[in-house]
Amino acid sequence: MPNALVTGASGGIGAFYADRLAARGHDLVLVARSTDKLEALARDLRARYGIQAEMITADLTDPAQVVRVVDRIRSGTPIDILINNAGANVASSFAKVADAELEALIRLNVTAPTLLTRAAIAGMASRGTGAIVNIGSVIGLATELTSGIYGATKAYMLTFSQSLAHEFGPAGVYVQAVLPGATRTDIWRHSGRNIDEIDGLMEVDDLVDAALAGFDRREAVTIPPLPDVRQWEAFEAARLAMRPNFANGKPAGRYV
Template sequence: MSSNSLNSQNMKLEVVVLPVSNVDQAKDFYKTLGWRLDADFVTGEDFRVVQLTPPGSEASIIFGSGVTLAAPGSVQGLYLIVYDIEAARAELAQVEERLRIDTRIGILINNAGVSTASSFADQSPDEVAKIINLNITAVTRLTSAVAPRFAKTGDGTIINISSVVGLAPEFGMTIYGATKAFVLFLTQGLHLELGPKGVYVQAVLPASTRTEIWERAGWDMNAVPPTMEVDELVDAALVGFDRRETVTMPSLPDANQWKTFDAARQSMIPNFNQVNAAARYHLVS
C-alpha cells in the first residue's frame, strides 16, 4: 500500500494508555470529572482494564493492571482541549454565581491542586501557567465569589489546602511551592480580614500524602518516600477545624515549631518600615 493511499484514509485516535499505580483511585478521579465509564473488565488475578471517555471526545483512555509495562506517571504532554473557551468560562461563572447567592453553601473547600515532576527550567510556559491557573487563580476566584456573602452574614468557612512545600524551597518544587505559599498567605490575610466578621478561614498544610497528584505530576510512585494516607490527613485536618486553627500542619510533631516560626515572622513587622537602609547596607567610605 502506498503512502498516498494511507494519507487518503480517515484516521482517528481511539485510545490512549495511561500507566497508573492505583486503578481504583484513578477510576474514581476521572469519574468525578464527569467522564463516562465504558468498561471495567477483570480477567484472572493479574489483568484488569478500565476505559473512560471525556464528554464529547472520540478518544478514550484505558488503564489497569497488566495493561502496560510503562512506569506510573510516565505519560507526558497529553492535553484535554476545550473547543469553546467562552463556554468553559461561562460554566466557571455559573459556579461563582452560585457561591455568591446560594445560602445553603456554608463551607468552601479549595482542594484542587496540580504539580509536575520536572524542574522549573524544564517546564514550558504553558505548564507553569496550568499550575498557576489551578493552584492560584481558581482558588482566588472561588474565594472571592463567596467571601462577600460570608462576611455579610457573619458566618461561613473557607478551607484552603496549601502544602508544607510552600515553606520549604529546599524541596525543589519551585512553582508548586510558590503557589502553595500564596495559598497560605491568602488564608492568613483572610483570617485577619474576615475573622472579626465571623468567618472561619483555615489553611491545611499536608506533607507527602498518597493521592493521585503524584501520578498526574509524572512521579514514579516507587521512588516517592513514605506518604501519609488520605484518611489520616483528613482526620487531622478536622481536628484542626474543631480547634479553629488558622494553620493546620498534620505531619509536624511539635506544634511549637510553627508557633516559634510565626512569632519570629511577626517580630520583624515593627522593623520593616524604616526611613533609612539598615546599617549593613551602608557603603563604607
C-alpha cells in the same frame, strides 16, 4: 446544617473531605473535571448519608468555567464552607516546562481558589459565619524540596489564608490553611512521580481526619505531619517579631 463546596472532589483528598463532610450532615457541591467520578461519588454520599449533593463539572484552569462555579456560589443556596482543594503539580522541571503549563498551574492552584473565595466570603461575612479551607502544602514552607513554582503556589495558599483571616476573622469568617505533607493520592502519578519512591507518605483518610480535627479547634494553620506544633509557633513568632521593624524611613545600617 451548613452547605459545603469542595473543589477537586472527584478523587484524592477532596473525595475524602466530601465523605467526611457528608458524614457530618452537610449538603455538598462537588467540583472537578471528571463528571463520571463526581456522579458516582454524589450517588454514594446521598445513599449513605441522606444528604443533597450537587455537581459542577468544571476545569478550573479555564476562566469561563471558573465563572460557572463563581455564579453558583453567588446565586444558589449559600455556601457556608468552601474547601479550596483542587490542585496539581507539573511533571517537567522549571527549565523545561511549557509556558502554557505554568500558566495553567497558576490558574488552578492560585487564581481559581482566589476567585472562588472572593465569591463566597462576602456572603459569609454578611451572615457573620462561614469557613474557608485552603489546601496548601508543607512544600510551601520548604520550597527547596521540589522544582519550579509548585511550592510558590502553595506558599500563596498559606499567606492568602493569613491575610483573609486578618481581614474577615472579625466578621465571623473562619479561615484555615491546611499544609499536608506527602499523602497517598494520584497527584504523584499525575506529576510524573513514582509514589513508591516517596518517603513518609500519609494515608489520605488520616490526613483529612487530622485536618478536620484542626478545623474543629479553629486552628489558623494545620500541619498534620508536624509532630511538635511549637516549631510552627516559633516560626510564626519570628515572623511577627520582625513586623515592628519594617516601618523605617531609611535603609538598615548594613546597606549604607
